[in-house]
Amino acid sequence: MNLVEQTKNYFHLHLISDSTGETLMAAGRAAAAQFQSAQALEHVYPLIRTRKQLFGVLDAIDGAPGIVLYTIVDPELASFIELRCRDMGLPCVSVLQPVINVFQTYLGAPSRGRVGAQHAMNEDYFRRIDALNFTMDHDDGQLPPDFDEADLVIVGISRTSKTPTSIYLANRGIKTANIPIVYGVPLPERLLTASKPLVVGLIASVDRIAQVRQNRLLGTTTGFQGEQYTDRALIGEELKYARSLCTRHGWPVIDVSRRSIEETAAAILALRTKWR
Numbered sequence: 534m535n536l537v538e539q540t541k542n543y544f545h546l547h548l549i550s551d552s553t554g555e556t557l558m559a560a561g562r563a564a565a566a567q568f569q570s571a572q573a574l575e576h577v578y579p580l581i582r583t584r585k586q587l588f589g590v591l592d593a594i595d596g597a598p599g600i601v602l603y604t605i606v607d608p609e610l611a612s613f614i615e616l617r618c619r620d621m622g623l624p625c626v627s628v629l630q631p632v633i634n635v636f637q638t639y640l641g642a643p644s645r646g647r648v649g650a651q652h653a654m655n656e657d658y659f660r661r662i663d664a665l666n667f668t669m670d671h672d673d674g675q676l677p678p679d680f681d682e683a684d685l686v687i688v689g690i691s692r693t694s695k696t697p698t699s700i701y702l703a704n705r706g707i708k709t710a711n712i713p714i715v716y717g718v719p720l721p722e723r724l725l726t727a728s729k730p731l732v733v734g735l736i737a738s739v740d741r742i743a744q745v746r747q748n749r750l751l752g753t754t755t756g757f758q759g760e761q762y763t764d765r766a767l768i769g770e771e772l773k774y775a776r777s778l779c780t781r782h783g784w785p786v787i788d789v790s791r792r793s794i795e796e797t798a799a800a801i802l803a804l805r806t807k808w809r
Contacts, residue, residue, distance in 0.1 A: 544574065550604045604627070661704060668702075668708065683710045685707055685708070688778070690775050
């Protein structure tokens with residue numbers, strides 16, 4: 534354990550980007566998650582594209598020293614960040630440059646140096662917007678007549694993370710519908726006859742679902758009868774019914790008890806690759 538970890542349980546993490554900062558936040562959080570002894574206090578500076586903007590950012594960093602990560606395409610601005618961090622005695626890392634260097638070496642061509650190139654409003658961008666609109670229109674069993682237009686249909690009992698998983702996948706350009714499985718209630722006939730989409734069932738442990746449902750009840754209106762909703766024996770019956778439906782129709786099942794939304798989505802994408 535180093536001196537920083539011995540003396541405090543947090544550190545400042547400064548993220549400087551000439552675009553939205555999403556890449557930096559993902560990288561910074563992935564790295565910070567490996568260190569349980571210290572909590573990262575994020576300072577995000579998006580759309581930094583001039584030296585004047587950098588002055589204010591670097592002054593803020595000087596007031597709260599910590600680790601500096603950046604994604605700045607302009608080499609002059611990047612050098613300025615490196616120089617100032619060196620003067621302040623702070624660690625500073627360009628998150629994208631080592632990767633870009635590998636691409637340049639392998640491809641034998643220089644990078645375009647284009648700010649925010651990953652956010653271009655191209656065909657892929659509009660495909661993702663179309664998928665997101667479709668997914669929002671088909672949340673929780675809405676608009677069942679056109680299930681065959683979906684790329685993916687997620688089924689599962691209440692509180693198995695169907696909606697957030699669907700939205701995450703939609704942001705990857707996958708048209709995703711989700712349908713609740715209710716004990717004893719048949720699924721829509723149009724789903725059973727749809728030939729295009731992959732259908733995936735989500736399940737979780739009884740304890741996990743009961744816990745999530747109990748938390749949901751804390752925010753419901755007075756008088757809501759939630760005893761059956763959180764009853765573990767009934768949840769067990771719901772899960773048994775959901776598994777039987779998926780087995781009957783040959784749909785793969787993913788247990789989300791210990792999975793994040795991102796991990797569930799990755800498992801679904803792996804299934805989708807095999808299914809194709």
